[in-house]
Amino acid sequence: MSPYAVLVGPPGAGKSTIGRRLAQALNLDLFDTDVAIERKAGRTIADIFSHDGEPAFREIEERIVADALASHDGILSLGGGAVLSAATRKLLAAHTVVYLEISVSEGLRRTGANTSRPLLAGPDPRAKYQELMRHRRPLYRSVATVRVRTDSRSPARVVNQLVAKLTALAPVPVREVNDETPSR
Numbered sequence: 001m002s003p004y005a006v007l008v009g010p011p012g013a014g015k016s017t018i019g020r021r022l023a024q025a026l027n028l029d030l031f032d033t034d035v036a037i038e039r040k041a042g043r044t045i046a047d048i049f050s051h052d053g054e055p056a057f058r059e060i061e062e063r064i065v066a067d068a069l070a071s072h073d074g075i076l077s078l079g080g081g082a083v084l085s086a087a088t089r090k091l092l093a094a095h096t097v098v099y100l101e102i103s104v105s106e107g108l109r110r111t112g113a114n115t116s117r118p119l120l121a122g123p124d125p126r127a128k129y130q131e132l133m134r135h136r137r138p139l140y141r142s143v144a145t146v147r148v149r150t151d152s153r154s155p156a157r158v159v160n161q162l163v164a165k166l167t168a169l170a171p172v173p174v175r176e177v178n179d180e181t182p183s184r
Contacts, residue, residue: 003076009100012110019077028074083139092143099144106151
């Protein structure tokens with residue numbers, strides 16, 4: 001089992017929104033690793049960061065991502081920092097990875113310079129976001145099979161472009177349906 005596509009990108013790029021809509025368009029399930037981390041830990045990502053620290057969070061994230069890459073066959077949405085792990089980047093090499101690109105100004109606009117996001121907290125969210133992008137952009141690009149800009153584009157337009165690009169790379173998997181298959 002392997003994800004049909006894995007979404008990566010910085011905060012505000014649209015991983016959750018595009019992930020939901022892309023999964024719906026392709027009739028696939030969405031697995032969001034940030035949601036899975038919060039469920040497994042029983043608390044928010046911000047709480048994990050503040051009480052346990054970023055290294056502890058990244059360890060949890062690395063395990064959740066590795067498990068999802070091995071067991072999920074739909075659309076997989078990774079947290080923005082998942083690519084910081086060399087082990088995760090190595091695993092991603094065997095998958096179709098979509099990098100949702102966004103400018104710093106648009107990313108800040110979409111996140112609202114949200115200081116509840118642990119890595120944007122502080123007196124200057126713009127400087128933090130710029131630094132985050134300076135460090136992560138090369139990592140996103142290194143794992144990407146497909147790159148799509150999301151600036152000034154509706155989610156529907158991004159999804160339509162992705163459907164065209166992804167189905168050109170590989171057919172959408174057809175699932176066997178039987179009497180026990182739950183309806184969506």
